[in-house]
Amino acid sequence: MAFLEVRQLRKAFDSLSVLADVSFTVNQGDVIAVIGSSGSGKSTLLRCLMDLETVDGGWVTIDGEPFITGGRYPDPRTRRALSGRMGMVFQSFNLFPHMTVRQNLIEPYRMTTPGAGDAEEKCRQLLEKVGLWDKADVYPSKLSGGQKQRVAIARALMKSPEIMLFDEPTSALDPLLTGEVLGILRRLAEERMTMLVVTHEMSFAREAANRVLFMKDGAIAEEGPPSEIFTAPKNPDTAAFLASVLH
Secondary structure (H helix, E strand, O other): OOOHHHHHHEEEOOOOOEEEEEEEOOOOOOEEEEEOOOOOOHHHHHHHHHOOOOEEEEEEEEEEEEEEEEOEOOOOOHHHHHHHOHHHEEEEOOOOOOOOHHHHHHHHHHEEEOOOOOOHHHHHHHHOOOOOOOHOOOHHHOOOHHHHHHHHHHHHHHOOOOEEEOOOOOOOOOOHHHHHHHHHHHHHHHOOOOOEEEOOHHHHHOOOOOOOEEOOOOOOEEEOOOOHHHHOOOOOHHHHHHHOOOO
């Protein structure tokens, strides 16, 4: 059984259709790269899955449990519990500027995990994982963009999510700092973390993902393994997009 199953997901803002009948599945251990031009619906898709946007229609199941059924949601407690099985990292870090790195990890975790006594140890382990334990008591303003994004990844991992959603995690970074963050994503992929990654980094999509989804006009125009998508795309829109970004 697929861990995440999405069928005919629809979302519009006023009269503008942003997602139109989006369907795909994610199995445990999958690393799926979502590619496509700006405005194709990639970020909106992640926000709908993370319950940051309300959909207009469709079905989503998480580990066999209904999360969205014909556009309808379960009771608030179930809805929170299911969305809580996912973690998300945004383009713009979203760290709390008035908190240290340590506090950025621990405080949200304690708020969503009452009685959690393992916060300090989890924080240490995850900051060591992303190479930033020495920055535990530093404020975000003293960090580089790459370091901020690595903190954001560690914060998302605090809840031990079963799937991680990344919304263009390197788009705000220069090439040197991009490498820092992609290194963490590749390490998570090697550890078999289930991931859905919206990215414009074609090297990551080609090397680290086991499937690629190409989105155009709010729909999945083509999907397949990177070896097929990058060398012999079947859809002319996919071919045109790749020709524009691979040069």
